[in-house]
Amino acid sequence: MEKDQLIAEMKKIVGEENVLHSKEALYAYSYDATPGHIYMPDVVVSPGNVQEVSAIMKFANEHKIPVYPRGSGTNLSAGTAPLKGGIVLLMLRFNKILDLDLENLIAEVEVGVVVQDINDYVAPHGLIYPPDPGTVKTASLGGTICENSGGLRGLKYGITKNYVQGLEVVLANGDIIHTGGKNVKDVSGYDMTKLFTGSEGTLGIITKAYLKLVPKPEAQASMIAVFNTLEDAGNAVSDIIAAKIIPATMEILDNSSIRTVEDFMHVGLPTDAAAILLLEVDGHPVIVADEKEKVLEVLKKNNAAEVTLAKSPEHKEQLWTARRMALPCLAKLRPTTFVEDATVPRSKLTQFLKIVTKAAKDYNVTIGTFGHAGDGNMHPTIVCDLRDKEEMERVHKAMDVIFRGAVELGGTLSGEHGIGLGKLPWMELQHGKEGMNAMKAIKRALDPNLILNPGKLIGEC
Amino acid sequence: MEKDQLIAEMKKIVGEENVLHSKEALYAYSYDATPGHIYMPDVVVSPGNVQEVSAIMKFANEHKIPVYPRGSGTNLSAGTAPLKGGIVLLMLRFNKILDLDLENLIAEVEVGVVVQDINDYVAPHGLIYPPDPGTVKTASLGGTICENSGGLRGLKYGITKNYVQGLEVVLANGDIIHTGGKNVKDVSGYDMTKLFTGSEGTLGIITKAYLKLVPKPEAQASMIAVFNTLEDAGNAVSDIIAAKIIPATMEILDNSSIRTVEDFMHVGLPTDAAAILLLEVDGHPVIVADEKEKVLEVLKKNNAAEVTLAKSPEHKEQLWTARRMALPCLAKLRPTTFVEDATVPRSKLTQFLKIVTKAAKDYNVTIGTFGHAGDGNMHPTIVCDLRDKEEMERVHKAMDVIFRGAVELGGTLSGEHGIGLGKLPWMELQHGKEGMNAMKAIKRALDPNLILNPGKLIGEC
DSSP, X not given: OOHHHHHHHHHHHHXXXXXXXXXXXXXXXXXXXXXXXXXXXXXXXXXXXHHHHHHHHHHXXXXXXXXXXXXXXXXXXXXXXXXXXXXXXXXXXXXXXXXXXXXXXXXXXXXXXXXXXXXXXXXGGTEEOOOOOTTTTTOXXXXXXXXXXXXXXXXXXXXXXXXXXXXXXXXXXXXXXXXXXXXXXXXXXXXXXXXXXXXXXXXXXXXXXXXXXXXXXXXXXXXXXXXXXXXXXXHHHHXXXXXXXXXXXXXXXXXXXXXXXXXXXXXXXXXXXXXXXXXXXXXXXXXXXXXXXXXXXXXXXXXXXXXXXXXXXXXXXXXXXXXXXXXXXXXXXXXXXXXXOOBOOGGGHHHHHHHHHHHHHHTTOEEEEEEEGGGTEEEEEXXXXXXXXXXHHHHHHHHHHHXXXXXXXXXXXXXSSOOTTTTGGGHHHHHHHHHHHHHHHHHHHHOTTOOBSTTSTXXXX | OOHHHHHHHHHHHHOGGGEEOSHHHHHHTSOOSSTTOOOOOSEEEOOOSHHHHHHXXXXXXXXXXXXXXXXXXXXXXXXXXXXXXXXXXXXXXXXXXXXXXXXXXXXXXETXXXXXXXHHHHGGGTEEOOOOXXXXXXXXXHHHHHHTOOOTTHHHHOOGGGGEEEEEEEOTTSOEEEEEOSOSOOOSSXXXXXXXXXXXXXXXXXXXXXXXXXXXXXXXXXXEEEESSHHHHHHHHHHHHHTTOXXXXXXXXXXXXXXXXXXXXXXXXXXXXXXXXXXXXXXXXXXXXXXXXXXXXXXXXTTOSXXXXXXXXXXXXXXXXXXXXXXXXXXXXSSEEEEOOOBOOGGGHHHHXXXXXXXXXXXXXXXXXXXXXXXXXXXXXXXXOTTOHHHHHHHHHHHHHHHHXXXXXXXXXXXXXXXXXXTGGGHHXXXXXXXXXXXXXXXXXXXXXXXXXXXXXXXXX
């Protein structure tokens, strides 16, 4: 189809003011937060309601035009990059919190709402919406549902999937369907809600969701612990879980991350430490006091060189600086930053960190690793320069070692950022040909013309 | 295919001793715990390992022979009834707990293991596997995964799906795939684990699972409360949740159930009460004490006529008799028992119970209702005589009113028993034509010859 005709058709559906097609606008939507993936779309369309989405999909399906749903574009696996041109479907006009049902503890929210805004909205009622990806203040709900985002509270509170109870979805053919709902228990039919959650926009366009809310924990205790060996830090993580304590947060930073943060921030981090752990337990005040003591005991037993308890919320924020600044500081080192999220069973954490450290040394690349230790969800962050072909070859070799290592340890390519384009080459390694075929069959069943975010997650099919 | 040839082929794969085909044997596997669904299979086959399952599926797929996976046959929606003849695939030789990983709190279990046996196995380590359907002592793990079973602890601890982290599945074409695993977070590809869980054997044959375990709660407090009106009981349920207390158990019995149990058991139940609630809070001893007081306050505020606290575990078992005996006592009233499990958002509980009571009166049928009040998951239990055609017409009319009522209240046809054959007529009412088409497309994608438990869950497709 001619580009002009496509633009004219889109204007008919959503109105002229909601269609962008200038060179500048198309460039602005040609990439997301993932390095190395820039593809020009033909048009950027902002529908205002589910009927408009349905009309767009019907048209796109009939004419086999690719459609790339997009929220705030904070994606780290190129999931929103418009690989094959066509329509960028910008969902930010879906910006309303439609209902807060306090009897059933359910919020009904459109997908363009920023995740932090949901939390701000429910906070006066003593409730929280637990998923908190690093981008919580900018990411749209829809993006976090499509990617099934995690975050710092994932260990105790789970991830996005655990809180999405129902969806409104527009299918490739324009059909509008409703999955799940406000029912705590629902086994009527296949679990389409969970299938669409984490499907990276390849199976349907999500327009709104029913979100489960939980009571805000009454108390917290936070601390930071310094370790001289990776083994000790890894063992401390395992021993805390084995003691049947599930901290709300249990984050790790390796030496490379610690040194980088300290270089930029000068906050007094121990630059010779092998690792630091950041821990928070929360809940009823009595449990918090109890678990705090048990955690301190485990840290001591595993040779923590130093443990600092947060004396106030402000002090905690200060201690948390190292974790919050790890990515921004690492990103300042070099022009290009790849944040990976390979994840292993938590008992394999030390082994995995050693694989990462060895890969960095073997291929002479800079990798800082931090992440969610309690989940086994690490963020090996490779900083480099995309323009340096020789370096990029080494980077990809190191990535290959890291991903293969994770899968061999019974891990997964992605704990929370999704597959998108970045991790496609390793998908068959994890899922086998048979597993990939099964996923491709589902893709073709729901999107026979392959117009929904084509080329992502399962690749060509 | 000739029956003799099928039997001979099956013997080649699993050995003669694992193939049943006598008339008596076939009759024994022609039905499950659902009334009115008896269909003779051609052969009953017990594979001993995943390769044998794969070989059976390859053969069945090539010759388009229906395959009905089956565990203990305790199914309440005719999910295991061999509707179109063919092969009953008996999975009870998959009877091993393969591994207990205490560092990751994961058990690796074959599908033929009885659910209670998993709990007995992990109890010495202070762990529990929370899903506890009423049939916990007889149901096989595989059946509970296929049906995504719930139970009395569902409100606080969730249902089977929340504890299944990975699966080994044999697809219709014989392919063996592995989904998920020991990783707490995993967003690599579509969530096939959750898709197979609750798919009622229509998408693949599950052979083993990775199950998440949790620490056993340290303390419990149990009580029983008597109400003179359904409104008061319903409001008490809503108010407890609104007070941000999530009891481990919050069960309700209506007057009809109370009277029936008392008639058979003579345990001193208040036969003129409109409803009784059974409650249990659990966790850290301090929280339990705290929540117990808050629950007592809410019960009082909502005019509980009487509240009895359990003084000991034995006393609790005594108080729980009413709940445990509700179904067996109701079942004794008449030859046929339909246990339904329509579920509504918990705030709609009172409204739903009124619909059930009115349906019983309008169509002159006997319905006792009990169930998981905190989940909004009710068990309207219709007792009747399948041989009485006129009565059965009234029963189906009452069922129709109940299911339509649930869906109109934003509820679902099934909270934990599955759709199977029993609830098929109402599926389109809940999911719409578009929703049904999407599910049928997935079924055809994974099982193009429609040999896996054909005719169930989504009907013909």
